[in-house]
Structure formats: C-alpha cells, structure tokens
Amino acid sequence: MSDRKITIEYNDKVVRQFMLASLIWGAVGMLVGVLIAAQLNFWQLNFDTSWLTWSRLRPLHTNAVIFALVGNMMFAGIYYSTQRLVKARMASDFLSALHFWGWQAIIVSAAVTLPFGFTRGKEYAELIWPINIAVALIWVVFAVNFFWTLARRREPSLYVAIWFYISTIITITVLYVVNHLSIPTSLTHSYPVFAGVQDGLVQWWYGHNAVAFFLTTPILGIMYYFLPKAAERPVYSYRLSVIHFWSLVFLYIWAGPHHLLNTALPGWLQNLGMTFSLMLWAPSWGGMLNGLLTLRGAWHKLRTDPVLKFFAAAVTFYGMATFEGPLLSIKSVSALGHYTDWIIGHVHAGALGWNGFMAAGMIYWMLPRLWSKPLHSVPLANLHFWIGTVGILLYVAAMWVSGITQGLMLNATTDNGTVLAYPNFLDTLNTIRPLMLMRVIGGTLYFTGWLLMAYNVWQTVRGSVTVNGTIEVFDEEPSHEEPKSMSLLGAFLNPPVLFIIFGGLFACAWMFGGNFVSIAGLVGGIICCVLAYAHYESRGKAWGDWYNRLLVNTLPFTVLTFLAIVAGGMIQIIPTVVAHNATSNEDRKQIPYTPLELAGRDLYVRDGCYLCHSQMIRTLVPDVLRYGDYSRLGESIYDHPYQWGSKRNGPDLARVGGKYPNVWHVRHMEDPRSISVGSNMPSFPWLISNQLDTSTLTTKISVQRTLGVPYPNWTPEQIAANVDKQAKAIAADLKTAGSLIAPDKEIIALVAYLQQLGHYESTPVAKPTGAP
Amino acid sequence: MFKRLILEDSAAIFTLFAFITAVTIFVAITWRALRMKTPQLTRFENLPFAPETPAARHDTDA
16 A cells, blocks of 8 residues: 555535526526515516516526526535545546536526426426436536546545435436426427326426425535534534435435325325325434534534524524425325415425525635635625525515415305305405515515625635645555445345345235235245344344445445335336326316317416416315316326416316306406406416417327327318317307407417316226225 | 225235335334444544645636
8 A cells, every 4th residue: 555645636616616606596596586476466577578477487486596596506515525525536627517517508598498488387397308408418417427536536435425415416317307208399399208197296206306305415415514514523423314314315205295185196195195204204303403413512603603503594494394394294284285375485494494594604614715715794694694584584484374374265164164265266365465575575685685695705706816625645545444345236135135125025926916926925025024133133244244335335325325216206106107097087088189279288388377277176175165076087187297286376277168258268368457356467468469389289299199198190281270160269259259369369279278178078987996 | 075086906005015114224224323333433424524735726717
C-alpha cells in the first residue's frame, strides 16, 4: 500500500450552478404560485388569455417548484455531499456540465410548452413526450456520473445519505419511465398506454412516489449530511437512520392508492394503500426525531444561526406533513378532505416548510464555503426565516380551515341524509373566499422571504472569488477494515436472500396454487421458516457478514434497493392490469368517443379542466346526492389519460352530459359568471374563436385503436364526415337557441365531449370468481 | 344503494401478504441495526466530518 498523499479538488462549480439555478427557478415557481392563488380570488387576473389562464399556469407552478426548485437544490446537495462523503471528485466534469445544462434546457422547454397547452394531462407528468425523453436521458447522465463516482471512491463505506441518493436515482427512473409510457400522435401530443383505473393507479403510484423519492428521500440524504455538519455533531442515532432508510424505501412505494380512496379503484387496493400509508408514520417520525435530536446540545445556536433555524423548522414541518399524510389516508378522513383545499395545505406544508426551508438552510450553509466570503447579512437571513415561517403558517392554516369547511359543507345533508344542506356548489366557494385571500398573503410573504435570500446571496457573491473544496487522501486510502468485495451474484447466493426468495415462492404457491400446490406451498413455507431460524441460530455470523459487506458494495446494494421498491409497484399494478378488462367493469362499459368528442376531450385536457373538475363520483352519499350515481370502473375503461381528477375547485363532471342544453355550455365557457353568479372560473373565449384542428384525428384514432379502444377501421374521409355531421347538428341546435357558432370552432367539439359524459353501455353484472 | 363488486377476490390476499412482508422486513432491519457494533457506528456517523484541507484552488467560473 502506498503512503503517497494526493490532493483531490472537488467539482464545486456544478454545485454553485445548481444552487443558483434553484434560487432563480424557485423565485419563478413561487411568483407563478402567488399569481394563480390570486386568480382564484380575482378571476380578472386570468386576462381572458389562454396562456395566462389558471389551468395552464398551475402545471407550470407545480413543475417549477418540484423539478426546478427542488430538483436543482437536490442536485446541488447531492453533488456537494457525495464528493465529500466518498472522498472523490465527480467522475466526469463533462457529464456534470451536461447534467446541469440539460436540466435547465428541460425547465425552459417546460416553461414554454405548458402555458401554450402542450400537456399529457397527468398531474406532475404533464410534459410532452419529447421532453420526457430528454428528462430520461439527462437522468441517466446524472446516474452514470453518480455511480461512476461511487466506483472511484476512496472511502469504502457508504454513509446513509448515499443510500438515500441511490434509492432516489433508481426509483425515479422506474416511476418516470412507467408513468410516461405513451404513443405519440404528433410531435407535441401523445396518449398514455394506460387507461381508466390502470392509468389512475399508475399515475398515483408515480405521483405519490414523486413526493417520496424526489421531494423526500434526496432531501433526507441532504438532512443526514448537512444537519450534523451545521450542528457540528454526528447524527443522533445511526441505527435509527438505517431503520429509517429501509423501512421508508420499502413502505413508501405501496401507498399511492390512498389518492384514490372511495373511488372505483378495487377495494383491496384501497385497503393496501391505506394500510401502508398508516405504517409510514413509524419511519417518517423516526427520521424526523433523528433529525431534531441531532440538535441535542446545540439548541442554543438556533438563536443566532439562521442555518440551524431553517433546518430545525424544516424537519419539524417534515414531521407535521408526514403525520398529516397518513391521517388523510384513512378512508373516512379522505371522504372529508379529498378534493378540497386541505390537500393543498398538506402539500404546501411539505413543499414550503420541508423542501423550501431545507433548501434555504443548505444554501445559507454552502454559500460562504463556495464563495470564500462570509454571508452578507445574518440579520437578513433571520428576517427571511421569520417572514417565511409566518407565510407558511398563514398559508397552511388558511388551507386547513378552507379544506375542512369545504368538506363539511359539500358533505352536509339534512332530512336524515336524503337532502344536501348546501346544494349550490358556489355556497362553498363564497364561504372560503376570505381563506383563499389569506393564502395569497401567506404565499406572498414566503415569496418575499425567498427574494430576501436572493438579495443576500447576490450581495455575498458580488466581488467574491469562487473556491473549490479540496481534501488530501492517500493515493491508496488505508482502510480501517479490509474492503470486503461482493459480486452481484454474491449478493443473492447467500442464506438470508435465498431463504427470503424460497419463502416468497412457497407463500405464492400457498396463496395462488390449486389444492395440491397450495398444500405444498404451505408445508414448504413452514419448512423454509424453520430452516431459516435454525440456520440463523447456528450461522448467525454469516448473515451479519453478508449485511456488512452489502454496505460497502454499491452494485449489490443498488440492486437490492431496486427490488425493494419494485416489489411494491408490481404487486399493485400487475393484478390491476390483469383485472382491467371488459369482464371486470362492474355493470357498465364506456362507449368510445366519436371523433368530434375525442377532439373535444383533447381540448378539455389541453386547457387543464381536470385540474378543477373531477370525473369520479365516489361511493359516498353526498357525492351521489350532488352529482348522480357513483362512478363504475368500466365507465372510464377507454380514457387515455384517465380524468378522475384530484381537486374540486368546481363541481364533478362525471354525469354532466345531458344535464344542461348545448347553449348553456357555450355561454358558460364564454363567461361563467353570466350563468353562475359569483363563479371564479376563468373565461375561455378563445374556444369560441379558435378553429378546431382535425388534421391529426386520423392518427389519434389509429393510436387509440392500437391501445385497445374498439374504433372501427375508419378512413380519413369517414372520420371527417363523422365530425362534420355531429358538429353541424350541435351548431344547428345552438342556432335554434340563439347562439351563432360555426361548426368548425373548438367550442363545438368541447360541447360534444361534455354532453357525452355519463353515457355508458349497460353490461351483464360480472360475478366474482367462485361465486355461485 | 352502494355495491362494490370484488371481481378479483384472489387479489384481496395481496393486502395481507404485503403487510406480513413489510412487517418482516421492518423487524429484520431493526434487529440488524440494533446489533451493529459501536466502532462500526462511530465510523459511519463520523463520515461527514472528514477534515477538508484548508487549501482551496480559486476559480472564476461561477
């Protein structure tokens, strides 16, 4: 072993770049957030302009905060801490630069396309398919650079923060790819391969775990690195961090169905999502307590150190949000809170409190170290903290009260539960208006705090010189223990893993096999458990050695983490895919849209109607009283993408078809307040003037056929004739009602779509397997 | 008024199977973590505190 020392210079340039990008894009995301919050109070702020309309800006806000603010902050933290934890410079400066500039290009293209209505129509997965491919490629660049760096590391052990980063990289890869599987119909449009309940399940498997593995696990890794550094003491319990990691990674992936409680999602999946969400309380709070207790003996520093203030508050908000999440996942609580502002409050406690404050703490900590200059103004940073905290509390408290008020009013009934107490949806809206205004004030305060930080950063950076961290290491690092290498095969060919694999196989045979196979599975499972126990008792050291070797071997560790997260996804998605067929539709089946209705549906998606209007009447009495018969699984079987929604700023539309005449919809879209006095819905005048683009309908219907929608093999001429016939009929009806609209306008297609909602084909009731 | 058919009743057992699997993994990991030796823990928890050298090269690229 050589004792020659060498000096490693970290690539801190990319850290600085990501940090500043997070600061700038964060300001953009928050500005848009404040604007759309204000639009809900003052509809005039939509300016009757398509690209400034609430429903097009809302995806811009969410994508900017998630992928631009948190994404850039996360990359800064990962690049900074990883290099120092593994004592190695990032493997490739080129890949680091490509990652940074590629990610910024993606953000810019999202900022351009979303306001213009180019969207896939799935929350947090709105970006169109060419951008999806770019995201996947840049993510691979990041992954290659990261794992390459791990392969060149001079520190054999992997600190727990690195575990969290590994889980982030592999899980986001799986989630992103599966939820973005689509077939393009043009350069800017595609249909997801999943439909109806499948699409809903995959969407929230992705959506919930984007929260888990994009907004939580990397930030936890950052917490486990930066919090001890700022507090100048090790993490409170490394044991607890190990339990925190494995239980969180394993449990989180199962919890997605809690976004679909009381819907047409099969009951066993709802129970699965609720059970695992409740179990998440344990690891989340374990991690939160581990973070707070790391500050033991350092609490006095909070009075003066803004970094610790931000970290302590962030971890506290993490605890609050992760208490609230499982609470909202209880079916009866979800019946009250789902589709209301309560969810918005919950999300922002996490985004503003946990992510935003962790970002601020990390930026304030890294700033003097990366620019070799003290922070310009500590009092200004403290002011940022207090303004931000007051802003979050105003925002979150307003949304809690607003959400619970909405839930109580919309669910309230009289006359022994047979009549709605507040039948007019607008009664609820007018009640919560002051709270919506308070949200604007809270958001503005938080945004102001962010701008103070930007000013503080600018003043610190101005006139300073950038510095890159360095460390002296031995050319061949002497280790406290001999590195224990493990091949990929060795990760599996060992007693603990083999017993788990055989145990799982026997359990499956027991549960799903026929008579003989089932008995054999049960006997085999019992024998497997007994042998595992006996082996552990006699050769326990081998089990421990395997685990200890796993902690210093990246590839086997990554593969096992991958299996942990894939298990949760497969066990939900595969049975749902199998069950999603024409015989499992309860007693109803969707009628495929006519070409004009399909074109109208694409407009509905383009203008983000799903962001305010659900199409899912839950199995709850008030829902049925208000909107009609509860939605069946089969009624959205051909919906690519599904449109069940997640928020009701306006009423559910699942059965709006035929409820009002055509002219009602035209006037409502042109000026909602002329129909519903007091409504805060934006006007959509461009639908009246824009000409409907039918040029891609042939391709769209062809893609729908490929996806399994039973369309006839129409020629382009037949499709055009079909569109023409239905459009002229609607235009004629409108003319009779006094509204002169040409048949080739977009509004005609949208009316055709809306009037079709709630129509279905009755089918024989399928019997459960084994039913008499 | 409300009926929700379970058309794939065999799938219902997944909930139970998933719960048992999760609890097993949780218990196993907890047991493993509790048995970690103190020197190993000390080494792991001090990894963020590897001293950086004061010398840092300046650059002008940010």
